[in-house]
Amino acid sequence: MSTVVADIAALLDSCRAGAAASDTTRAIARLADSLTQAGEQPDLSSLQAPIEGIRSDYAGYFRRETELYRLLQTAQRLLGTAALEELLAVIVEATRDLIGSQVAHLNLVDRGEQFSTIRATTGARTETFRLQHTPAGAGFTGLVLRLRSPYVTKDYLSDPAIEHDPSGDASVRADHLVTMAGAPMLDKQEPLGVLMVSWRRPVSVTDEQVDLLTSLASLAAVAVSAARRHEEARRSRIALEEANENFSRVNSQLEWGAQAHDRLLALLLPGTGIDAVAETMNELLGAKAAVLDPQGVLLAAAPLSWRPVIARGDLDRIAAGGRTAHVTGEGGAPLWAASAHSGGEPLAVLVVERDDLLDMEHLLLERAATATALLLATMHAISEAQFRSSADLVTDLVRGRRLDNVDRQAASLGLELSRPNVVLVTSTLSDRRRQTRSLFRGHAHRVGGLSGEIDGHLVAILPLADPHAAATDVATAFNEAGLLVAVGASGPATRPSDIEQHYAAALDCATAQDTLTGHGPATIDTLGFVGLLLANPDRAQLSDFVHRRVGALEEHDTDRHTSLIPTLEAYLDRDRSIRAAAQHLHVHTNTVQQRLQRIETLLDVDLHTTSSATELHLALRLRRLLRTMS
Structure with a gap:
């Protein structure tokens, strides 16, 4: 039992x-x-x-x-996956594994429900199927979403209930799929997509498989919705962080802008120099900064050693414009520049070296240029007022007028006439007069002297003892600015009554230097024989010497309208080269040869001898100087 x-x-x-x-x-x-x-x-x-x-x-x-255990494991995997694409891959792999199909894939519809796209697949053999993209409502996906319930077809291609789409049918045919089952993925009745399984042969899909597919689709819908909300939350967080960064940046820019505004206003306070502009821009922009005049001459820089070099064409374009411009400086340096205008006239160019500027920094540079223009205009107005006072005094001194009162007036302007003073005079101004005046006046002001303008010549009385050094300093400044100006100097004068005499000597030196070279410094000592000429008060003897040597040529040129004097000058000035003289005179060498023969006949000299040539050359130079100074 x-x-x-x-x-x-x-x-x-x-x-x-x-x-x-x-x-x-x-x-x-x-x-x-x-x-x-x-x-x-x-x-x-x-x-x-x-x-x-x-x-x-x-x-x-x-x-x-x-199945429930494996479904639970799948749910745990889904909950541990945040990225949508990775999540979809987990869903189709679990679906294929649990149901035992040959293929599993998941179609999602876009938010506008215009298309459905296979977003994840496993078991598919062709790219045609993997990249399937069909209109919403068509194909197997459209049928399942319309029914809002699972659907099984034993033979997809021959099922009349399906609204067949050519692209969808082509992808199914390419992968040799026959039986399909699908369940909708719904989020509060909102269609998200369809989870599908398929076989490459006819099979009978059981109710248990359909139920499991439905459960997986519901689980997938929850996971996809959560992933989308997570993605939206992430995007919102990123947008919020960006907004916060933008707010912080804008707030910082506003604070910086307020500080910059205060700094620019401070530039307009009395006593502010042009150096303060460069220093302010250097601190606000964290970049090298400089102020140039319209010709590119440096007025101020921060740091002091910086010397920006801008091509002349770029400088003219910047000076003519009113907005910030980007140019490439010497050595490829990235420069930003803005022009300072007053009454339509360019006064200066403000330059900084930076790879790039923010919009607010562009605006700051332009406003700083405006402040620079106001500062320069104010300084110019003050300088003009001071110049008029000093110019009147300089005129009185060089004319020898009202000398009884000049000591006190000069002292009020900072000049002691009882101490050694040098008199400087420039050659007659031609082009770029404003810049020439500005440089000359600025130099006189820096050394504590007075300046004026008499008969087209700039005149300065400087508290210095060395006339040559004083003239050289000013001539060097002119040369660096590209200005061809001769500067004559005489002195030192220790009494007001001496200044008139030194003015006349300095004027003669400037005139002689202008005749000889057109620019550079000149004193009685540096002019050589010309200096002796200028120092000799009896010029009648010198005129007689010139007349004895070349007077016959002057008379011949006057009476017969010839060019013997110019021909002789061209010949002697060019080391007695007939060819060079002919090129200078734009005549044939034979013409020069004939004229030289005529000169030798009239003067009874041999131009091939050094002594005769030297004496005639001296006579011609004296003739030119005497005619200039007369």
């Missing part, structure tokens, strides 16, 4: 364990054998059906338990 009980227990365990039907049949056969051995003749065939039902139920329980 115990054997019978044991066999019954084994049969029940087999059913409960969900054993296969063949195992259950063998268990019933063993029970029958045990009963026969016990003397019974049982007919156990009636037990087969109920026991099979029990076994099948238990097998279903085990299968669903396994």
Whole structure:
């Protein structure tokens, strides 16, 4: 009897364990054998059906338990995945694995519900299928979303319920798919997409598989919605961070702008120099800064050693414009520049060295240029007022007028006439007069002297003792600015009454230097024989010397309208080269040769001898100087 009980227990365990039907049949056969051995003749065939039902139920329980466990594992994987694309890949892999299909794929519809696109797939063999893109409402996806419920088709291509799309059918045909099942992914009835499985042969899809697919689709919908909300939250966070950064940046710019505004206003306070402009821009922009005049001459720089070099064409373009301009300086330096205008006239150019400027920094540079223009205009007005006072005094001194009162007036302007003073005079101004005046006046002001303008010549009285050094300093400044101006100097004068005499000497030196070279410094000592000429008050003797040597040529040129004097000058000035003289005079060499022969005849000299040529050359230079100074 115990054997019978044991066999019954084994049969029940087999059913409960969900054993296969063949195992259950063998268990019933063993029970029958045990009963026969016990003397019974049982007919156990009636037990087969109920026991099979029990076994099948238990097998279903085990299968669903396994599916639920795997579904739970899938849910855990989904919850641990935030990136949408990675999440979709997890969903299709789990779906294919749990249902046992050959292919699993997930179609999502766009927010405008215009198209559905395969966003993730596993098991597909062709790119045509993986890249499937069909209009919303068409194909298998459209049918499932319209039904809002699962749908199974044994043969996709021949199913009339499906609104077939050529591209969708082509992709199914390319991958040889036959049977399909799909379940909608809904978020509060909003269609997100469809989760689908498919086989490359006709199969019967069970209700359990459909239920599992539906559960997976619901789980996928929750996961996709969560991922989208997570992505939206991430984008919102990024947008909020960017907005916060923008706010902080704008706030910083406003604070910087307020500070910059205050600094620019400070430039207009009395006593501010042009150096303050460069220093302010250097500090506000963190860049090298400089102020140039319209010709490119440096007026101020920060740091002091910086010397920006801008091409002349670029400088003219900047000076003519009113907005910030980008130019390339010497050595490829990136420069930004703005012009300072007053009454339509360019006064200066403000330059900074930076790779780039923000919009507010562009505006700051332009406003700084405006402040620079106001500062320069104010300084110019003050300078003009001071210049008029000093110019009147200089005129009185060089004319020898009102000398009884000049000491006190000069002292009020900062000049002591009882100490050594040098008189400077320039040659007659021609071009770029404003710049020439500005440089000359600025130099006189820096050394504590007075300046004026008399008969087209700039005049300065400087508290210095060395006339040559004083003239050289001014001439060097002119030369660096590209100005061709001769500067004569005389002195020192220790009394107001000496200044008139030194003015006349300085004027003669400037005139002589202008005649000789057109520019540079000159004093009685540096002019050589010309200096001796200027120092000799009896010029009648010198005129007689000139007349004796070349007077016959002057008379011949006057009476017969010839050009013997110019020809002789060209010949002697060019080392007695007939060819060079002919080129200078624009005549043929034979013409020069004939004129020289005529000159030798008239003067009874031999131009090939050094002594004759030297004496005639000296006479011609004296003639030119005497005519200039007369």
